[in-house]
Amino acid sequence: MGSSNATLDLSQEWGYYTSWDSALDSESSKEVQNSGAYIFRPSRPDQKLQTVKASSATFHNTSGVIEVRIEYDEPWIQSTYRMMPDNPYLEVEYTVGPIAVGDGRGKEIVTRLSSPIKSSGTFYTDSNGRDFMQRVKNYRPTWDLNVFEPVAGNYYPVNAAIYVEDNSTKEALTVVTDRTQGGASLQDGSVELMVHRRTLADDSRGVSEPMNETDGGVTAYPPYGNATRYGEGLVIRGKHRILVGGAGGATLARSAMDQFFAEPLVFVGSSTKKEALRFQMTGFTGVVKSLPPNIMLITRKRLTDETSSVPTVQFLIRVGHQYGLGEDEELSSPAQVDLADCLPGYKITKVEELTLSANRNYDAWAKSRLDWTGAKVATSRGSPRVCDDGTTIEIEPMDIRTFRITCTAIKDSQPAPLVAPASKDLAPGRLARACRANYLCTNRVRWEGCEKLEQWSFRAARDHCCYDAKAMSSGCCSTSCTASGAHPAPCPFCGHSWRKDFVRFLSRLRRLAHWSTTPNSRSDFWIRCMY
Numbered sequence: 001m002g003s004s005n006a007t008l009d010l011s012q013e014w015g016y017y018t019s020w021d022s023a024l025d026s027e028s029s030k031e032v033q034n035s036g037a038y039i040f041r042p043s044r045p046d047q048k049l050q051t052v053k054a055s056s057a058t059f060h061n062t063s064g065v066i067e068v069r070i071e072y073d074e075p076w077i078q079s080t081y082r083m084m085p086d087n088p089y090l091e092v093e094y095t096v097g098p099i100a101v102g103d104g105r106g107k108e109i110v111t112r113l114s115s116p117i118k119s120s121g122t123f124y125t126d127s128n129g130r131d132f133m134q135r136v137k138n139y140r141p142t143w144d145l146n147v148f149e150p151v152a153g154n155y156y157p158v159n160a161a162i163y164v165e166d167n168s169t170k171e172a173l174t175v176v177t178d179r180t181q182g183g184a185s186l187q188d189g190s191v192e193l194m195v196h197r198r199t200l201a202d203d204s205r206g207v208s209e210p211m212n213e214t215d216g217g218v219t220a221y222p223p224y225g226n227a228t229r230y231g232e233g234l235v236i237r238g239k240h241r242i243l244v245g246g247a248g249g250a251t252l253a254r255s256a257m258d259q260f261f262a263e264p265l266v267f268v269g270s271s272t273k274k275e276a277l278r279f280q281m282t283g284f285t286g287v288v289k290s291l292p293p294n295i296m297l298i299t300r301k302r303l304t305d306e307t308s309s310v311p312t313v314q315f316l317i318r319v320g321h322q323y324g325l326g327e328d329e330e331l332s333s334p335a336q337v338d339l340a341d342c343l344p345g346y347k348i349t350k351v352e353e354l355t356l357s358a359n360r361n362y363d364a365w366a367k368s369r370l371d372w373t374g375a376k377v378a379t380s381r382g383s384p385r386v387c388d389d390g391t392t393i394e395i396e397p398m399d400i401r402t403f404r405i406t407c408t409a410i411k412d413s414q415p416a417p418l419v420a421p422a423s424k425d426l427a428p429g430r431l432a433r434a435c436r437a438n439y440l441c442t443n444r445v446r447w448e449g450c451e452k453l454e455q456w457s458f459r460a461a462r463d464h465c466c467y468d469a470k471a472m473s474s475g476c477c478s479t480s481c482t483a484s485g486a487h488p489a490p491c492p493f494c495g496h497s498w499r500k501d502f503v504r505f506l507s508r509l510r511r512l513a514h515w516s517t518t519p520n521s522r523s524d525f526w527i528r529c530m531y
Contacts, residue, residue, distance in 0.1 A: 019106030036203025098233030163249030
């Protein structure tokens with residue numbers, strides 16, 4: 001396991017800290033701060049990680065993947081380790097929960113990696129995926145620290161990556177996360193990450209309840225109930241990617257963190273053998289050629305369409321430099337990007353730089369920027385904002401630049417526009433409210449003219465069949481009955497089960513968008529999606 005053929009002796013442990021509960025741990029009336037939703041505090045300030053022993057391991061070795069599945073003495077912890085060809089990292093997928101609290105103790109679940117790296121009490125965590133911040137054990141750079149919590153006081157937020165390294169050899173251990181977690185390095189060469197928590201006492205920081213989330217829910221709050229949780233504790237699943245090498249921890253992290261955060265979305269559909277899949281196109285690329293290896297295309301968003309009041313085609317393009325100064329010998333250098341490479345099939349006629357949030361012209365903002373110090377504020381980084389050709393820009397390390405680009409389509413270079421299906425393709429009761437419908441490969445429909453562009457309308461929508469509830473064989477027209485999927489009647493058009501397909505459809509939709517359902521008539525559902 002390694003990067004650039006590097007090897008490192010590495011061990012991983014799973015365990016937990018028990019949570020401070022003043023009812024159990026307080027020795028005086030002043031010790032009232034519990035561990036809870038906002039506060040992490042072990043039941044003893046210097047508590048050692050209570051490790052959980054592995055009980056069994058199963059090995060799977062195929063031509064593409066080496067996989068090891070490990071179970072532990074605590075049945076609510078499982079982990080799977082994967083190594084794949086050409087991947088410079090070891091992937092760890094873990095499942096934790098429901099955390100056992102039958103002993104009356106809350107628990108904070110942690111995984112710890114240990115290595116011989118001489119990190120001298122120093123480690124690094126990212127700041128919201130951008131700069132890496134140096135962290136030193138039991139130290140603060142701006143004041144003298146009195147250490148009362150040697151465990152909790154050395155935990156920091158990890159949004160994307162954490163690493164330790166040997167400053168003399170640049171040997172490093174890096175862990176890339178798929179979500180924000182708490183992280184620390186309490187011993188030289190070690191990295192630990194908190195992946196799950198369940199506490200039984202309120203930390204008195206405003207929530208007014210323990211962080212004891214369950215799959216059943218909670219009873220009514222006072223005065224109507226006692227706000228008691230019921231059901232099993234939550235089960236979470238996540239991934240870590242572990243990298244080692246001699247190029248430095250930041251270089252290892254940068255090579256994987258954006259890729260991990262913005263993985264491609266994979267959509268899977270199905271159809272009957274006799275049903276032709278309605279693909280509008282079989283492939284798509286958003287760039288003419290590969291961007292520089294240290295540059296990421298963050299946003300490529302079309303701002304106008306045929307319904308817009310702006311007669312020209314406009315795109316919002318946001319590109320970012322993935323490396324900071326001094327993090328890599330080559331990739332920490334400025335890079336040039338031709339914006340035309342991000343818009344295949346279009347000819348750029350105008351480039352306007354905007355602020356990061358894309359709500360102001362950059363030059364107008366720079367001129368009106370408040371001078372806080374009394375000295376002239378530099379708004380340029382020493383290079384032209386746009387090069388002489390009008391489309392090439394230079395991006396400094398850790399810079400993110402945003403542009404509104406006006407362009408025209410190059411004839412015969414764009415795929416045919418999506419159009420509404422012919423009326424003969426519409427079965428009775430299907431697509432009753434279609435204004436302009438774009439078939440997807442699974443024969444579902446995207447609605448683009450119903451009330452507002454950001455709304456999708458489905459008429460009693462299901463997997464690939466839509467029909468009016470009034471057509472149910474039983475004659476039931478109850479919206480509540482229909483919405484809950486409680487009616488067992490089959491669809492008169494395709495014979496599919498209402499309950500099975502509709503519930504399956506909604507469960508898929510929930511994963512894609514924030515949605516709400518409001519009955520517009522007996523069987524209409526308005527689903528608002530954020531995209």
